[in-house]
Amino acid sequence: MSELDVAGQVVELVRRLAGPDAQAEVTVARADLALTRFANSFIHQNVAESGTAVRLRLHTGGRTAAGSGSLLDPDGLTALVERALAAAQLAPPDPAWPGLTAPAPVPPGAVFDEDTAYATPDERAARVRAFVDAAGGLETAGYCRTAYRSGAFANSAGHSAVGRTAEVAMDGIARTGRSDGVARRCADRLGELDGTVLGARAAAKARAAADPVELPPGRYDVVLEPSAVADLLQNLSWFGFNGKRYAERQSFVELGAVQFDPSVTMVDDPLHASALPYDMEGTPRRALTLVDGGTTTAVVHDRRSGAEAAAASTGHGMPGAATFGPIPHNLRLLPAAARALGGDSPAPVDGPAGDEAAGGPGAGAVADPDTAALVAGVRRGLLVSDFWYTRVLDPMRLVVTGLTRNGVWLVEDGVLTRAVRDFRFTESYPRALGPGRVLGVGRLTGRQPDRTDGVWWEAPPLRLASWNFTGGASG
Structure with missing residues (x-):
């Protein structure tokens, strides 16, 4: 049976076992996931899994319950419905039940690339080999993954939908023994992922990060590369544009x-x-535009948070939303070129590593002319590759603490002069992006993969007037 056939069968089982007044919604999702991992510059693991999951949520007798399973035969689907019905009898009343999605047209999904969906281990290995060879003898580690998902939805209100999607991502690191450099990319098409470009970029950054000096904590003008900007977007999504947190005044x-x-x-x-x-x-x-020219215009909703806010769902229903709230998982910070043209952003471009426009002994740290142009305007500040281990200290102001990694460089008069040891920072992300504080926005975006396929963050490099570094390598 197709995914839509399975979803329709579960809806019919609910109608037969719970009666015509029961409301049911069913998602069926097939996932084919494959991962090729490498460490010490050789592949040590190639794994793949394929599975289909069925998720049922039903509302009957004023109570709501959910269940899931992976057995698609009639006995397995019947058992799923029976478990959900039994859970509903034990659930508390749910007076805020928002009802079901009414029949509506569903747009076509993103471009689907069969070469990506059905990529072979050899094709992933070829990209790993290219990454390793381009690193020029440096020790490397990372992964190349491909994912194919297809799914269907049906509910007892007569609404149905189908879709499929594919994704490829690579994340790799190169090490000199004293310093690290990283390069990562997420794309719709396998052919867009160039291991040679990513390996050369990681190696150039690792070599440029050797022999770092320690600088005192303080506020610095910064240029953030897309991988660092991705952390800003992720935290803004989880803690800011979340409709449930907004309604609870935690945003x-x-x-x-x-x-x-x-x-x-x-x-x-x-x-x-x-x-x-x-x-x-x-x-x-x-x-959905969340911020338009500096003005906050929207938060995201699922059906429940939307009903509580007297607003419509924005298409952000997800498992766990009743607890965590709805979260935007595909946030784009539009580049300068897109805003100037009033349209979409230019396609991401993999440029050569080590653009010489930045000059100085740290020139290899700059991956593209776009970043170099922002660096050139800095009188004294820092170029930051990446943030990690970030944690929220104050949700209302979205004050976040975390660490830099994979390369920080001192910029003096537009030139990268020295590699710098890692910092701890404590900064309010909205404040750092506030009026008058964004001094430059790149023209080209880089799509950064998340730990979960289908989740990504796309941004250009940014130049910010101030970033609060609260501790150095010595404390």
Whole structure:
């Protein structure tokens, strides 16, 4: 049976076993995931898994319950419905049940590439080999993964949807023994992923990061590469643009207020790449502008949070949303070129590593002319490759603490002069992106993979007026 056939069969089972008044929604998702990992510059693991999961949520007798399973035969599907019905009898009343998604047209999904969906281990290994060879003898580690997902949705209100998507991602590190450099990329098409470009980039950054000096903590003008900007987008998504947290007054968001610099426009855009065209509640997905020219314009909702806020679902229903709230998982910070043209951003471009426009002994740290142009405007500041181990200290102001990694460089008069040892920082992300604080936005974006396929963050490099580094390597 197709995924849609399975979903329809479960809806019919609910109708037969629970009666015509029961409301049911069913998602069926097939996932083919494959991962090729390497360490010490050779492949040590190649794994693949394929599975189909069925998730049922039903509302009957004023109570709501959910269940899931992976057995697609009639006995397995019947057992799933029976478990959910038994759970509903024990559940508390649910007076805030928002009802089911009504029948509505579902847009086509992102471009689907069969070469990516059905990529072989040899094709992933070829990209790993290219990465390792391009590193020029440095020790390397990382992964190349491909993912194919297809799914269907059906509910007892007569709504249904289908979709499929494919994604490829690579994340690799090169090491000199004293320093590290990283390069990562997420794409819709296997042919867009160039291991040679990524390996050369990681190696150039690792070599440029050797022999770092320690600088005192303090506020610095910074240029953040896309991998660091991705952490800003992720935390803004989880803790800011989350409709449940906004309703509970746990978010910094003030709808209609100018909370960001006029150069900042953020769009959650799942159909831009690698996402199914509907959410877990069957709501059609679409692009949603969250920040428009510095003004915060929206938060995201599933059906429940939307009903509580007297708003419609924005297509962000997901497992766990009742606890964590709905979260945008495909956030794009639009580049300068896209805003100037009033349209979409230019396609991400893999440029050569080590663009000489930055000059100086740290020139290899700059991966592309776009970043180099931002660095050239800095009188004294820092170029930051990556943030990690970030944790929220104050959700209302979104104050985050974390560490730099994979390379920091001192910039003096537009030139990268020295590698710098890692810092700890404590910074309010909205404040750092606030009015007058964004001094430059790159013209080209880099799509950064998340730990979960289908989740990504796309951003250009940014130049910010101030970033609060609160500790150095010595404490």
